[in-house]
Structures are given as C-alpha cells and as structure tokens.
Amino acid sequence: xxxNTKIKKIIIGNWKMNPQDSIKAKEIFTSIRKTAxxxxxxxxxxxxxxxxxxxxxKLVNTDRIAVGAQNAFYENEGSYTGEVSPSILKNCGVxxxxxxxxxxxxxxxxxxxxxxxxxxxxxxxxxVVLCIGEKERDHAGEYLNFLKAQIKESLNGISKKELNNIIxxxxxxxxxxxxxxxxxxxxxxxxxxxxxxxVLSDMFGSDVASMVPVLYGGSVTSKISLGIxxxxxxxxxxxxxQSLDPQDFSITLKQANDL
Ligand code: PEP
Numbered sequence: 001x002x003x004n005t006k007i008k009k010i011i012i013g014n015w016k017m018n019p020q021d022s023i024k025a026k027e028i029f030t031s032i033r034k035t036a037x038x039x040x041x042x043x044x045x046x047x048x049x050x051x052x053x054x055x056x057x058k059l060v061n062t063d064r065i066a067v068g069a070q071n072a073f074y075e076n077e078g079s080y081t082g083e084v085s086p087s088i089l090k091n092c093g094v095x096x097x098x099x100x101x102x103x104x105x106x107x108x109x110x111x112x113x114x115x116x117x118x119x120x121x122x123x124x125x126x127x128v129v130l131c132i133g134e135k136e137r138d139h140a141g142e143y144l145n146f147l148k149a150q151i152k153e154s155l156n157g158i159s160k161k162e163l164n165n166i167i168x169x170x171x172x173x174x175x176x177x178x179x180x181x182x183x184x185x186x187x188x189x190x191x192x193x194x195x196x197x198x199v200l201s202d203m204f205g206s207d208v209a210s211m212v213p214v215l216y217g218g219s220v221t222s223k224i225s226l227g228i229x230x231x232x233x234x235x236x237x238x239x240x241x242q243s244l245d246p247q248d249f250s251i252t253l254k255q256a257n258d259l
Pocket of ligand 1: 014171175176177178217218219220238239240241242
C-alpha cells in the first residue's frame with residue numbers, strides 16, 4: 001500500500017452501536033490503546049458511535065491510534081436533522097470515515113448516495129474507508145459485476161490524486177456477523193483483492209491503483225486474522241465485534257505488526 005513506509009497495515013475497528021455508555025467506551029479504548037501505542041508498523045483506527053468521538057479523542061496520546069467515524073452525511077452544514085457532516089467530524093479530530101457499510105446499504109444507501117458522501121469526505125481532505133461486498137456468490141460470477149459496479153459508481157468523479165485518500169474495505173455481506181469458520185479462505189480473499197485492484201487499475205491506471213490499501217472485513221477473530229493478513233495479502237482489516245473485545249483484538253493487532 002502506502003505512502004508512509006513505516007506503517008504497513010491499517011486495522012480499523014467498527015464498534016457499530018456499541019457499547020452502551022461512555023465509561024465502557026473509554027475502558028475498551030484505553031485497553032486497545034495500551035497495545036496499539038507499542039506497535040510501530042500498524043495504524044489502529046477505532047470508529048465508535050458519534051457521541052463517544054470527542055471523549056475518546058481526548059485519550060489519544062500517540063499517532064499509532066486514531067478515532068474514526070462510521071458514517072457521515074453528504075452535505076457539510078444546513079437543515080439536516082440527525083445527520084453529522086464530514087466537516088463537523090473533521091473539527092472533532094476525525095480523519096477516517098467509513099462510508100457505504102453494508103448495514104447502511106441494507107437500509108437504502110445506494111451507490112449514488114455513497115458516491116455523494118465519498119465526494120464530500122474527499123472534499124474535506126479526509127480519508128474514506130469505502131465498504132464494498134456482494135450479498136451472495138453465484139456460479140456465473142455475477143457477483144464480480146456487482147462489485148465492479150459498486151466500485152465504479154461509488155468512486156465516480158474521483159481524480160487520480162484523490163484516490164490517495166481512499167481505502168477499500170472488501171466485506172462480503174455473507175461473511176459479516178458470522179462465526180470465523182464462515183469467513184472466506186485467505187486464498188479467496190487474495191483473489192478478490194486482485195480483482196478489486198484490476199477494477200481500480202482500469203479506472204485510474206495501475207500506478208495509482210496499486211497504492212490503494214485494500215482491507216478485508218467479515219467475522220475476523222484472532223484465530224483467522226494472521227492467515228488473512230499473510231496469505232490473503234490484504235493491507236489491513238476492518239473488524240466489527242472483535243474490536244469490542246480488547247484482548248482478542250490486541251492479538252490481531254500484534255499479528256499485523258509482527259508480519
Ligand atoms: C463489519 O460490520 O464491518 C464487520 C466486519 O463485522 P464483524 O467483524 O462482526 O463480522
């Protein structure tokens with residue numbers, strides 16, 4: 001991947017709508033930070049519910065861990081009740097925003113809406129963690145066209161230079177929220193990263209496409225993370241449930257650092 005040669009992997013935790021109070025959020029974050037701050041080759045980004053962002057930011061005392069966001073709106077300000085904008089998040093110290101998570105797409109977020117969000121986040125010079133992933137696999141390989149359309153439509157209007165601020169998270173929907181036994185095999189994940197890079201290369205050229213970090217997400221635990229990082233040859237992981245379990249998550253962080 002990356003421009004920063006020291007940082008080899010990025011591990012992103014998506015806390016979704018957890019935990020239930022800020023005391024617990026701070027406890028989990030502090031525990032993860034203890035490990036993350038010692039690891040020189042990876043960057044850890046924790047994406048909590050919006051309401052915890054400012055408090056967790058106060059606990060950041062190293063650039064090896066950051067607080068990101070799980071979503072943002074496609075306008076920066078105005079009469080949009082309940083929305084949170086990229087510029088507001090930027091002012092709270094956020095640099096990474098997950099866009100197009102499958103749980104949001106399932107609630108009606110189309111590629112067109114995702115694209116508007118991507119453009120707004122990029123406009124703020126923040127980093128987009130763009131989630132893509134098929135709902136199911138079919139023998140005819142139609143899911144590959146589905147993924148291609150997600151990438152093309154979500155990144156519509158992005159320049160080569162702006163691609164620097166894009167991270168792709170490949171998260172097959174069928175593997176999210178399951179047991180780690182149901183996650184795809186590392187060789188499968190590797191093939192998917194090759195396919196994703198091919199689509200990016202056709203859009204932007206191979207020179208810039210090869211620089212885009214491609215992460216994997218879907219039922220990762222410490223039992224399978226090393227294999228995915230090593231043989232899946234991904235640039236990092238987007239982790240849901242495990243990122244709320246500091247002990248198991250820290251094992252994955254160390255694996256990523258020791259590669
Ligand atoms: C996710 O929701 O992005 C995710 C990867 O979840 P989990 O790790 O719990 O499958």
